[in-house]
Amino acid sequence: xxxxxxxxxxxxxxxxxxxxxxxxxxxxxxxxxxxxxxxxxxxxxxxxxxxxxxxxxxxxxxxxxxxxxxxxxxxxxxxxxxxxxxxxxxxxxxxxxxxxxxxxxxxxxxxxxxxxxxxxxxxxxxxxxxxxxxxxxxxxxxxxxxxxxxxxxxxxxxxxxxxxxxxxxxxxxxxxxxxxxxxxxxxxxxxxxxxxxxxxxxxxxxxxxxxxxxxxxxxxxxxxxxxxxxxxxxxxxxxxxxxxxxxxxxxxxxxxxxxxxxxxxxxxxxxxxxxxxxxxxxxxxxxxxxxxxxxxxxxxxxxxxxxxxxxxxxxxxxxxxxxxxxxxxxxxxxxxxxxxxx
Amino acid sequence: xxxxxxxxxxxxxxxxxxxxxxxxxxxxxxxxxxxxxxxxxxxxxxxxxxxxxxxxxxxxxxxxxxxxxxxxxxxxxxxxxxxxxxxxxxxxxxxxxxxxxxxxxxxxxxxxxxxxxxxxxxxxxxxxxxxxxxxxxxxxxxxxxxxxxxxxxxxxxxxxxxxxxxxxxxxxxxxxxxxxxxxxxxxxxxxxxxxxxxxxxxxxxxxxxxxxxxxxxxxxxxxxxxxxxxxxxxxxxxxxxxxxxxxxxxxxx
Numbered sequence: 001x002x003x004x005x006x007x008x009x010x011x012x013x014x015x016x017x018x019x020x021x022x023x024x025x026x027x028x029x030x031x032x033x034x035x036x037x038x039x040x041x042x043x044x045x046x047x048x049x050x051x052x053x054x055x056x057x058x059x060x061x062x063x064x065x066x067x068x069x070x071x072x073x074x075x076x077x078x079x080x081x082x083x084x085x086x087x088x089x090x091x092x093x094x095x096x097x098x099x100x101x102x103x104x105x106x107x108x109x110x111x112x113x114x115x116x117x118x119x120x121x122x123x124x125x126x127x128x129x130x131x132x133x134x135x136x137x138x139x140x141x142x143x144x145x146x147x148x149x150x151x152x153x154x155x156x157x158x159x160x161x162x163x164x165x166x167x168x169x170x171x172x173x174x175x176x177x178x179x180x181x182x183x184x185x186x187x188x189x190x191x192x193x194x195x196x197x198x199x200x201x202x203x204x205x206x207x208x209x210x211x212x213x214x215x216x217x218x219x220x221x222x223x224x225x226x227x228x229x230x231x232x233x234x235x236x237x238x239x240x241x242x243x244x245x246x247x248x249x250x251x252x253x254x255x256x257x258x259x260x261x262x263x264x265x266x267x268x269x270x271x272x273x274x275x276x277x278x279x280x281x282x283x284x285x286x287x288x289x290x291x292x293x294x295x296x297x298x299x300x301x302x303x304x305x306x307x308x309x310x311x312x313x314x315x316x317x318x319x320x321x322x323x324x325x326x327x328x329x330x331x332x333x334x335x336x337x338x339x340x341x342x
Numbered sequence: 343x344x345x346x347x348x349x350x351x352x353x354x355x356x357x358x359x360x361x362x363x364x365x366x367x368x369x370x371x372x373x374x375x376x377x378x379x380x381x382x383x384x385x386x387x388x389x390x391x392x393x394x395x396x397x398x399x400x401x402x403x404x405x406x407x408x409x410x411x412x413x414x415x416x417x418x419x420x421x422x423x424x425x426x427x428x429x430x431x432x433x434x435x436x437x438x439x440x441x442x443x444x445x446x447x448x449x450x451x452x453x454x455x456x457x458x459x460x461x462x463x464x465x466x467x468x469x470x471x472x473x474x475x476x477x478x479x480x481x482x483x484x485x486x487x488x489x490x491x492x493x494x495x496x497x498x499x500x501x502x503x504x505x506x507x508x509x510x511x512x513x514x515x516x517x518x519x520x521x522x523x524x525x526x527x528x529x530x531x532x533x534x535x536x537x538x539x540x541x542x543x544x545x546x547x548x549x550x551x552x553x554x555x556x557x558x559x560x561x562x563x564x565x566x567x568x569x570x571x572x573x574x575x576x577x578x579x580x581x582x583x584x585x586x587x588x589x590x591x592x593x594x595x
Binding site: 112 | 348349350351352355359360363366367451452453455456458459460461462463
């Protein structure tokens with residue numbers, strides 16, 4: 001049974017096979033926070049964040065603007081200190097070992113800024129030297145390879161002040177991964193980009209996923225649905241949901257099958273509604289077709305039996321059948337709305 | 343992605359994390375651009391231009407328009423205060439203006455956040471700026487100008503000035519300038535705007551000089567009286583120990 005449950009104001013995810021998602025296996029966890037909180041005077045920017053980011057995931061950190069995503073990221077990097085709680089990255093404490101953590105992390109800020117007079121190549125060379133020493137030529141090779149990866153090789157020797165938003169963002173990704181980080185933290189990496197730029201950034205993220213865990217914040221839900229495998233949703237500084245994307249998209253209403261029927265469905269309705277594993281049918285009619293949302297309690301039986309039951313009435317035709325999947329936007333809005341109403 | 347075997351991981355720890363790279367970058371700002379040339383030319387004009395003016399032009403003008411006191415003013419007794427007294431204040435003002443935006447500007451623009459997201463310790467970030475500016479300011483604004491000034495004094499005097507007192511004066515000038523360099527950089531860490539940095543640093547410099555006229559004892563525990571005592575140290579006018587060295591000691595502390 002898949003469901004969302006409230007635990008101390010936070011929804012956690014239970015897998016259909018029982019037990020929690022593998023986030024509890026600490027050796028597979030890259031980022032873990034417990035009660036991580038940050039206040040600015042009276043304003044509580046982040047309230048008791050409990051986060052677990054699995055290794056090699058593309059972890060989408062979602063939330064409306066101003067909900068504390070950037071604050072959480074800055075806390076993870078040791079750029080600001082928590083008011084309460086704490087956390088670890090690679091098992092290292094974010095307060096005491098931030099420099100050690102940053103040796104293994106690549107970070108792209110929401111509005112990346114660099115020395116404007118430097119070229120892209122100079123910026124990457126400067127960045128690389130925080131991590132490596134060695135012959136100039138070797139560092140040059142690393143820089144050239146990285147520029148190639150993000151498609152900036154042709155503009156490598158132009159001063160950054162002439163760069164477009166998309167080019168700056170690519171440079172941002174390049175500088176974030178110059179050290180081949182085990183963890184990439186990207187704060188709204190595609191927010192200021194046009195569709196082409198966004199696609200490019202997502203492609204780069206896809207390319208990098210085999211080398212690193214990617215933790216990125218965004219409010220662009222389409223992007224999350226394209227590349228993420230795990231998602232956390234933040235609202236008003238509070239974590240309201242955290243789950244693998246696939247399971248999140250199944251929804252919080254249990255397993256639901258969608259059936260679209262042509263013809264009189266009354267006989268089939270009676271037959272389906274009488275089944276012990278059917279917990280409810282929601283029907284809507286439009287343009288001579290009836291659409292059912294059938295909630296079931298036994299997914300396996302439903303998969304094997306539901307369509308046969310409907311088609312046993314020869315007077316109806318089934319034009320669509322399948323397990324209902326939600327768009328992330330629906331799930332996100334429903335969770336945020338529900339949280340706002342509480 | 344390939345791995346570059348010849349590259350080795352940087353092994354800086356604690357407060358030194360990131361220092362070498364940041365210092366290299368800050369030094370490049372001074373020496374890899376025209377900054378050093380601009381500053382050298384500017385301060386040559388301001389400091390040694392002034393010294394040359396008071397030592398070579400003013401006496402000539404006074405000879406044309408003689409008055410009773412003209413004979414009492416020899417070039418050296420005008421040139422040394424011009425360089426060490428007016429120069430100390432001018433260098434402090436110049437330093438404040440030069441570095442006022444270093445910390446605040448980078449913080450506001452997001453560059454500080456970018457740099458600190460790398461394996462960089464906060465003290466290393468501050469110290470790299472401090473050391474690089476100290477080297478640049480000492481070499482260009484103090485060392486080079488003092489060498490030229492020494493030559494001008496030699497020319498005006500006919501004989502070289504005693505070197506040790508002159509070097510003590512240069513040391514005092516350096517200390518005074520570095521005090522305002524440190525103050526301005528530190529203010530940049532806490533202040534929210536350049537105006538705040540500029541206001542407090544300039545207020546300390548200029549307001550301090552005014553305060554000194556009201557409460558002269560402040561001269562013993564602040565750097566405010568340093569510009570006044572440096573010419574006396576160079577000319578070797580005997581001063582009470584406390585008057586001569588307490589400001590130096592307190593400024594250094």
